[in-house]
Amino acid sequence: MKTKLKDELRHLEQDLWAISKQMFDHPELGDQEYESMKRLTSLLEKHGFSVETGIVNRPTAFKAEISSEKPGPKIAYLAEYDALPGVGHGCGHNLIGTMSVGAGITLSKVIQETGGSVVVLGTPAEETNGAKVAMSEQGVFQDIDVAMILHPSDESYVSGESLAMDAIQFAYTGKASHAAASPEKGINALDSVIQLFNGINALREHLSSDVRIHGIIAEGGKAANVVPDYAVAQFYIRAKERAYLNEVVEKVKNIAKGASFMAGATLEISNYELSYDDMITNQALSEIFTKNLKQTSKLPIKEAKQSYGSIDMGNVSHVVPAIHPYIGMNKPGLVAHTKEFADQTITEDGFQTLISGALALAGTGFDIITDKKLLESIKREFHNK
Known part of the structure; x- marks a missing residue:
């Protein structure tokens, strides 16, 4: 046959x-x-x-x-x-x-x-x-x-x-102001994104070797003399198994929330692509x-x-x-x-x-x-x- x-x-x-x-x-x-x-x-x-x-x-x-x-x-x-x-x-x-x-x-x-x-x-x-x-x-x-x-x-x-994978977007909203004349009136959304990256880099030491986290700053401001009122980071977060990936994603989200408090920005978390198991x-x-x-x-x-x-x-x-x-x-x-x-x-x-x-x-x-x-x-x- x-x-x-x-x-x-x-x-x-x-x-x-x-x-x-x-x-x-x-x-x-x-x-x-x-x-x-x-x-x-x-x-x-x-x-x-x-x-x-x-x-x-x-x-x-x-x-x-x-x-x-x-x-x-x-x-x-x-x-x-x-x-x-x-x-x-x-x-x-x-x-x-x-x-x-x-x-x-x-x-x-x-x-x-x-x-x-x-x-x-x-x-x-x-x-x-x-x-x-x-x-x-x-x-x-x-x-x-x-x-x-x-x-x-x-x-x-x-x-x-x-690897299982989640595509997570972290969008921070702050308040624009003149970066030189009145910086005290601004809330820098980009600062939250930078602290998010720093926090994730610190987290890497305490994750299993199969985890991969890699991201970009999709939006970070328009001009150097304007306090960025909106900034966006996008990450792929991967792990060998879905259950462990879910744990890692929660840790990253908590870092993201902490980064928003540090700068005073508000945070919106979303999936910008579908998740893969x-x-x-x-x-x-x-x-x-x-x-x-x-x-x-x-x-x-x-x-x-x-x-x-x-x-x-x-x-x-x-x-x-x-x-x-x-x-x-x-x-x-x-x-x-x-x-x-x-x-x-x-x-x-x-x-x-x-x-x-x-x-x-x-x-x-x-x-x-x-x-x-x-x-x-x-x-x-x-x-x-």
């Missing part, structure tokens, strides 16, 4: 490659991926999927589904297709989107025999305000058995961990995917790399068994979020990445649908964790 998967993908590969190159040539930022979404959903509809766009109140999000007349597990592949400003597809989302769509269509060609259902979810804005967060919160994964996404990289790595890789699912990738790719597969980044796939992994492995583009040392990375996606190696990745994802879905004990072990691990 897996030979049939390979044959079905062969019929698709030129369509997928054309879409990937079109996305490369016309990159679209998060929540603006209208043409990319249209290309991907049009191909899914062509192959019998029922498509709903604009889900979870995100115009460029979609859900495509096709079901067998026989019962069986529901396999979800997640597609990303947002680009980076000034870089284009420097994170390879043109490949992620086409690999997931290719895997979904390929697997759909055999489910009338095996049973089960296939879902492809279009998840916009992974780089900024990931739609997977809303999907996880609003029940999109409620009836899905497993969720998979495959990310291009310099080399192949098994699915690992990512830590990635919990389902090992049983990861092992079967790795086995399939070894059959479709000649490149070595390394152990999970230590990650200090954050991904919205982490939120998915808290509600359904999930993996987020990496597939190599045969260029060790290649750095993501660069023009060089984007260019590699449209080489012959990029094409092979697309085909090998789509086939490995489809093969993993096939194994889960046809092996009841495998699915049971995946779900048992998920519930135990």
